[in-house]
């Protein structure tokens with residue numbers, strides 16, 4: 001049974017038809033990468049999965065349960081974590097306080113949970129030394145690592161990542177890539193990733209390519225052809 005199963009999904013912004021009959025599924029423990037040029041609807045799809053945008057028709061099922069009537073916080077509590085483009089860490093709060101916010105996705109939220117699982121420091125060692133620093137004082141790459149670590153503390157079953165390496169220096173891109181691979185390999189969490197770096201895309205098990213709001217190609221990333229890469233990746 002897929003963790004995430006999307007069928008014939010249609011989403012609009014006002015009268016603009018953005019997602020057109022989208023089908024996509026993510027199997028347990030899989031890393032799936034969504035590719036496509038700017039503006040084709042990748043972010044719209046992730047926002048619809050987490051419930052920030054409403055679907056017009058079709059279905060989005062998480063662990064076989066239809067999500068349509070659940071608010072974003074209910075989807076988070078049921079096991080979906082979303083790291084948006086731009087990361088959205090809270091700049092005035094310390095790294096530790098930002099991490100604690102991730103516990104809000106656990107049953108009982110912050111009232112019942114105060115423990116930061118040290119596993120996040122194994123994945124992102126740089127954060128451990130910076131716990132008292134203001135989030136806003138970290139570099140872009142460190143903020144991205146913080147945002148992923150915060151999402152993991154909610155113990156999700158599905159992690160949605162929107163361009164985690166956008167605007168990040170190349171050495172840190174590799175750190176993030178390795179950490180995401182390790183998350184998938186060691187925790188059983190499934191990942192749906194929007195990504196433009198080909199090397200990172202190839203780490204995924206499966207890809208879906210979008211064009212003008214629809215899925216136009218998919219398959220194992222081992223079979224990603226030069227033609228598909230040229231058509232759907234901008235870098």
Ligand SMILES: Nc1ncnc2c1ncn2[C@@H]1O[C@H](COP(=O)(O)OP(=O)(O)OP(=O)(O)O)[C@@H](O)[C@H]1O
Nearest residue numbers: 013016018036037038039040041042043044045085
């Ligand atoms: N708030 C909005 N109101 C109206 N239209 C929007 C809004 N946000 C996005 N769109 C439009 O929806 C389409 C899909 O945008 P989306 O951000 O999902 O694309 P994307 O593939 O994620 O691209 P990018 O990589 O640039 O974020 C675009 O044509 C965009 O102009």
